[in-house]
Amino acid sequence: MNHFESKGSIRLRASVLDPAGEAIKSAANKLGVENIDSLRIGKLIEIKLEANGEKEAKEKIELLCDRLFANKVIEDYEYLINKEP
């Protein structure tokens, strides 16, 4: 078994309004940072797991993202997997 570390990010789809992102954008303007074209927030999930090789690690992460971490009706996800030394 190998150890893997993965970071997955989950974001609302571009077609879904992100009111929290809009609220942060307005605060950014108040801070004096202007000309922000878009600001959207999401979630970052860090996970460490064991698997027999990268293929199995990817299958596990894919299942987690697809079925649990993200709701694909409104969210997209992407992730990176690194094998731990």
Added chain:
Amino acid sequence: MINYKVGIVVFPGSNCDRDIFWALEGCLDIKTKFLWHESSDISEVDAIVLPGGFSYGDYLRCGAIARFSPLINSLDEFIKSGKKVIGICNGFQILTESGFLPGALTKNKSLDFICNDCELKIMTSRGGWFKTSNVNINLPVAHGEGRYYCNDDTYKDLLDNDLIALKYLNNPNGSSHDIAGIINKKGNVLGLMPHPERACDKNLSGTDGLFTLKSIIES
């Protein structure tokens, strides 16, 4: 209908379970049984209510963790057998997360937690959950993440199959097409953000919720 028993599912973080109990037992004289979410034996009940609240603290997404409870896993067969299930507020979120109803519920457009009476239009009486379509009723809402979202294909499917049960007259949360409640194709599952159980006593918020809760025991 005397022996009819309605199951009220209790998750860690449910907080409208007692309100449902009061509305069903106290106002409508319908027998109930609390069902802990870890139980998968639902053979004793004839219908199920998924109450409002904050199951699992709304961690990850509202309803996302509750979806994996043994009880929700056993709902599939229960629903296929034609028995009735109603999900109110967090219960609606659990039903969409589980895929029993289409679409999703996310943060209110205003980011406010909205706690108000709401005027709603009944869009269909299919499934027997509401008496007559094109009639307005008043039910309270109380949610921070009640914005119903669906894409164009899902909306078309909802329209084509007459699945939109309730619409807001004054869309308070930014829901797609003002949608406040929907049913499944079979008509035996209803999910809605407003709280009918809080409108079952004329001394409180009116009695517009009585019909829907009473309809649980009518096939």
